[in-house]
Amino acid sequence: MRKGAIFDVDGTLLDSMPIWENSSSVWLAGIGVQAEPDLNDVMFRMSLDEGAAYLKSAYHLSLSEEEIKEGVVGVVGAFYREKAPAKAGVPEFLEKLWQMGFPMYVATSSSREHVAAALKRVGIFHYFDGLITCEEAGAGKSDPRIFLMAAERMGLAPKDVFVFEDVIHAVRAAGSAGFVTVGVYDAASDADNEAMRAECGIYLHTMENWEEFRIRAGL
Numbered sequence: 001m002r003k004g005a006i007f008d009v010d011g012t013l014l015d016s017m018p019i020w021e022n023s024s025s026v027w028l029a030g031i032g033v034q035a036e037p038d039l040n041d042v043m044f045r046m047s048l049d050e051g052a053a054y055l056k057s058a059y060h061l062s063l064s065e066e067e068i069k070e071g072v073v074g075v076v077g078a079f080y081r082e083k084a085p086a087k088a089g090v091p092e093f094l095e096k097l098w099q100m101g102f103p104m105y106v107a108t109s110s111s112r113e114h115v116a117a118a119l120k121r122v123g124i125f126h127y128f129d130g131l132i133t134c135e136e137a138g139a140g141k142s143d144p145r146i147f148l149m150a151a152e153r154m155g156l157a158p159k160d161v162f163v164f165e166d167v168i169h170a171v172r173a174a175g176s177a178g179f180v181t182v183g184v185y186d187a188a189s190d191a192d193n194e195a196m197r198a199e200c201g202i203y204l205h206t207m208e209n210w211e212e213f214r215i216r217a218g219l
Contacts, residue, residue, distance in 0.1 A: 004154045004161045005097055006147055006179075009108040009115050011166035011186035013124065016089050016110075019079040021077075021188070024055060027075045033059055048072070048151075073111075080114035086122040087184075089208030094127040096210055100219065105133035105150035106131040107163075109141060129154065143169035151179070162202075162217065168192040170202055182213070 010016045019026075024043045025035040036042075036058075043051045052068040055061060061068065099106060104127055112133050118124035127167050130153055137146035151161050158178035165171050166186040177180045183200030184207060185193065197203045202216045213219075 001160060002101075002156065004151070004156045006104045006105045006107050006150045006161055006163045006174075007128075008108055008141075008163075008165045008167075008170065008184075009119075011108060011188055012119055012164050012184045013090050014084045015088060015108075015186075016080065016118070016124070017186060017188035018086040019076055019084070023072050023075045023079075024051060027071045028055070028059065030075070031071070033061075045152075063123070077111070077114050077117075079213070080110075080118040081121070084118045084122075086124060087186075087207055089206055089210070091122070091124055093207045093213075094124055096214075097145060098127050103129050103154040103156070105129055105132075105154060106151050107137075107141075107146045108132075109134045112136075141165075144171055144173045144179075147174050147179055148177055168195050168199070175199065175201075180217075193214055 007013055010020065021040045021086055025039050028035045034060045042054065048069055051072070052065040053067050053190040056063065057190070079169055084148045092154070099171070106115065106128050108131070108134070112131060116125060116131065131152070132145055132146055132149055134140050137149055151158055154161070161179050162182050163174040163179040163185055165174065166184045167189050171183055180202070181200045183196040183203040185205045189196070202213060204213060
């Protein structure tokens with residue numbers, strides 16, 4: 001039976017979560033402002049708009065909120081274009097699925113431009129049949145819409161598609177729609193590790209564990 005795969009990017013294909021935690025501090029340093037020690041924790045709970053408003057107020061910046069947003073997004077974009085590395089084992093894992101004839105899609109909460117640039121730079125973009133962002137899907141990953149769109153484009157039913165994710169809310173959304181969920185460990189989601197192991201159809205501590213996946217998936 002024909003099978004397919006949908007992959008998250010940040011924390012699954014790319015070791016890129018740290019930039020989302022540190023981007024505001026990095027941007028402030030670039031304009032000569034020292035960030036408070038817990039800024040990353042503060043910003044993690046905010047949207048981009050909320051974060052820009054907070055930075056303007058807390059650091060008495062003369063820049064507009066739009067300029068602040070552009071600055072922070074610029075830091076993130078540069079990281080994707082120039083630095084974001086593939087996680088260990090990812091190129092080899094994708095190559096094996098590709099050799100088996102798996103159609104593969106990317107489903108990401110990040111910018112299409114940023115993600116495409118990073119995947120091309122690390123040499124894995126060509127494995128994918130397409131890419132969908134949450135913005136394009138019209139819903140975040142607490143909703144299975146993005147996964148359902150990718151499966152439809154591959155011409156596959158959810159039960160025949162493996163969804164690779166590193167965060168528990170996305171795993172739960174995909175599982176609720178009938179996908180086979182594959183949890184991938186990432187340090188940024190360590191607090192949810194126990195739940196990931198319990199709720200995922202398959203759990204991989206690293207993408208280097210191809211044989212473990214192959215056996216558990218019945219391939």
